[in-house]
Amino acid sequence: MRRKLSTSDSYLNLFAYLTTNPSLKLSRQLHAHITLRGLLHLLPPLAAAKMLAMYASSGDLLSAHSLFNHFHSSSSSSSSSPLLFNALIRGYSRLGHHEQTLRLYSRMMHLSRPDHFTFPFVLKACAGLSLARTGKCVHAQCVGNGFERDLYVGSSLVNAYVKCGELGLARQLFDEMPVRDVSSWNALVSGCMRSGMVGLGEELFWRMERRNVLSWTGMISGYAQNGLASKALSMFHRMASGGDRGSEVIRPNWVTVMSVLPACAHSAALEQGRRIHDYARSIGLGGNSSVQTALIAMYAKCGSLVEARRSFDELVDKGVVGWNTMITAYASHGKGAETISTFEDMIRAEVHPDFITFTGLLSGCSHSGLVEIGLAYFNDMERVYSVEPRVEHYACVVDLLSRAGRLREAKELIDRMPMPPSASVWGAVLAASCRMHKNLEIGEMAAKELFVLEPENIGNYVLLSNMYAEVGKWEEVDKLRAVVKSLGIKKQPGCSWTEINGRAHLFLGGDVSHQQAKEIYKLLEALPEQIKAAGYVPDTSFALHDVSEEEKEHNLSTHSEKLAIAFGLLNTPPGTVLRVTKNLRICGDCHSAIKFISRIYDREIIVRDVNRFHHFRDGSCSCGDYW
Template sequence: MVFLKQPTKEQELSSLLQTLHEHHPLHPRHYAPIFQLLTRFRGSLSQAKQLHAHLTLRGLRPDAFLAAKMVALYSSSRDRRTATLLSRQVPCPSTLLFNALIRGHSLFASPLETLDVFRQMQSHGLPPDHFSFPFALKCCAELQFLPLGQSLHSQCLRFGLEKDVYVGSSLVNMYAKCGYMKFGAVEMAKELFDDMPKRNIVTWTAMISGYSQNGMADSALSLFEDMKREGSQVQPNWVTIVSVLPACAHSAALEQGQRIHDYATAMGMDAHPTVRIALVTMYAKCGNLVAARRCFTSILGEDDNNSKNDLVPWNAMIAAYASHGLGAEAATLFEDMIKTGVRPDSVTFTSLLSGCSHSGLVEDGLKYFDSMRTVYSVEPQAEHYACVVDLLGRAGRLDEAVGIIERMNVVEVGPSVWGSLLSACRTFRNLEYGEMAANRLFVLEPENSGNYVLLCNIYADFGKWEEVKKLRSLLKERGIRKSPGCSWTEINGKIHAFFEGDKSHPQSRQIQILLEDLDKKMKAAGYVPDTRYVLHDISEEEKECSLKTHSEKLAIAFGLLNASPGTVRVLRVTKNLRICGDCHMFAKFISNIYSQEIIIRDVNRFHHFKTGTCSCGDHW
């Protein structure tokens, strides 16, 4: 991996100071690029104050442009007092200046204080722009101020900013958090909605968004269809489209997602950049990476906006590649983004590092992690350390992974970090580190049954059945229930769900007969059931019977039964948990025996099975 060598902070600063000394007479704007440079680096507050003193001693007063750069620096350095005093000394402040002040308050002050600065800007007669509104809308979301959020939405419409990608995303977020779904009171929200004599676009969209945000995909999609059938003046708008698409992504309902895309196109809403970004995410999470890339390319191809320079679509596509385990493609797109001049943020690196981890690109991942702070001035957070621990863990480099954790002095070692280590210990059968990680997780998130299951897996690998029994007893004592495995697939626009051992489906008998037939064909082809994934001290025959009832196998068998003869239709299955090794092997054999492409999305990533191989290269 090649990185472009960039000048160091000291080199850039020296060059700018030299330019400053060469100007006679000096003008306030000569200082602006220096303050802008210092803002990019943490720990530059003392240098900024020296430069500020230099400016003052020469009898110069900051104009609105320079003051904006100075306020940005003081705000990003947590010195809000100096930033506020400085802004008050400017006779004719600008929107740029207030935006810098608003950003600083949003980072280090309360939402109420941030909104107060937003009001001050408006009291000066300054129009908010595409930078101001997202911060104000975020505050409304945090404070659950729906009326104020609606007022801001009206202002966005008046200023013609609703199609801006950042404003649009902030509006969707605000409605999702400020709608009638707060605190998860779904039933109460439904009653309020049903009792309303008149519903407007905000009410419909908030309800749909609330269902989507609460994981109630079927309710969100059903309500969306009701809205279209309403026959009144209330019809879905682009915000509604963006609100309902996550429901398709959650349930992997590709056919329904495509129909919503068609509807958006027919209504002229597919050109909205926020809709296109939502489509990228929806198609990626539904397993259609080609369509996701097509939507992404259409965003960059727009001539009448600055979408190519917006970080959001780049982040969406990098995340899409990462979720499919295409780390090399994610890295290539990252490099393309940098060449375009778009600077990455913490979200970018989370996806990039995850992609490297799921593709076994260990050295590339470590280089990107090191470049976060040194090249791009992005401070690593807990999620980035979790990705690095996962990166090393998946490669079996557990000692190095533990070393990373031990060196996390600034960032708190949270559940995501210990969870990555525990998962790696399960894969590489490391009992010592596994117990250490699990014991920390039992304290940090005592209700998460998945951590107990992973430790049970490790104990079972070592034949420590007494320890397995103790953990099960502990789960029972604490009233913690193991999350049941559930897989689902979409056939003719309808979702069919299966739980482990499920016999409730109308085609259950046909499914069992087909699984028995598949078992014979696979064993003849060399398949050997991996009974390590049965956490019971029972006979091998009983373990094999238990493996046959796993939910993803039921969903695959159902899909094969209902596939149209002679078609090349892709069989798509989604699972709420991580796919086990035996089911992974099962899918590989089936893809070869039936010449059937199978895509399984588990809780971590996508697996594309074709002709007996998986896209993960058995590295997941």
């Protein structure tokens, strides 16, 4: 008896310490010590469970499961205890092994009785696998075992239903809970935001009596995911300044910072992104690898490759995610040579590429016209790097060939694809046929496929309509317009925005609502003469309406990106870099005009359109007119 008590008292604290401070080496040494002294079979249920938890926390689930089987095959009283099941279920669940969690729970139902420690982890597994039906069965078992009113079980049920897309059931359960903790509120608020029910999410958030860092982070992330960048930034700044309730001050953590940076990227709010970067440094998060990786993406999407590269160089642990982010950044800016050199640096650093790596690499080759190099990398993907090509890689290579005018080869590749071609594949063919190589036959074929794959994407109808208009087939244009009208889909209006002194200014095509509209249009009226004197010739093919050339020129002069640039010229000192973001592809005439504007005003102008970045300087563009 003395030896049994000694075992329990002596080792429980050691198991607990190694669970909190995982060390697989020390865990194995302790295990060997206990085994050599013949004490393993004497461990009571609690100590045995703690030993399992020790191994699970170190990530060695194989040893944990082996011990589990040992205890259950022995004659120890621990064989019927739920403690062992709970310890192993918790380990599998925390490491994301959801299927094994559910299999172990099924076994537990036959050999032991689950308790209120069991169900939260089982429900987490249901949520991780989006198994709503299984979740409902576990819910019934919670009720059958009398745990439906347990606070933690109830919160786990709400969270599981939210993540399984059963928001109505989650809300019903939430309303019936006698006591709600902050985690149940957070689960419902996050579920509303993820489902696009922003208004309801806001209402619940402000009703919360107590909020924690997850509450604020969930709202910030939800706003960003729903395209409400300004609200995400406003919420972050409110949180960073101490929130608004009581004396408890809740500061952002690294997850919060990661959640708000995409909002800066979405709205191209470079100054806001820089301020958040400074704030992250001030609270000790400047060296966090996840934050640094998010900063690389933010700076790149805000048009500052220099700062993106600086953040990448400061990243100590350059894992595959960090390398992929930098490769994708160079690709989106059309920097093909830099995309390739970064990929080769990644290989030399012995970091194995994945499918995301090759999407960025092939995209960079495509945007820079590096056809043969791109084809070579595509052919080496599986053979050299053991990465099986996916549909997005085929889309990149089809785009690569199509941009180079090799439309027949692109069509042959599509015919050889081992999977059905996606809309992005046919979209690459249609765009190249329409914008660069004027191949109506292949363009019509691609459009026909796209009308089936994505019948409500008006962009495909617009591209084909433009092709018809360019060759004067106005009857075909009218037919397409009739189809669009019958489907009830509307063309997305072109808009551009620019950030001046930390504030975003939005412009629609032909917009006269801005408070400086008079000055903007006055500058634009003077521009044609200046840039025409420098050699600019309006390309009225981009104003594809059956109207006079004079009207076409006027329509071109009021495109949203020109309004944004004119506003920037009026409101920034000479030499300031102008950064403009457009929600659609920049048109060829604007592309030509901006080259001349950059020379006349001696400005660097960076335009981010829906496909890529264009860096204009001294009358030329970084894309080399290959876009």
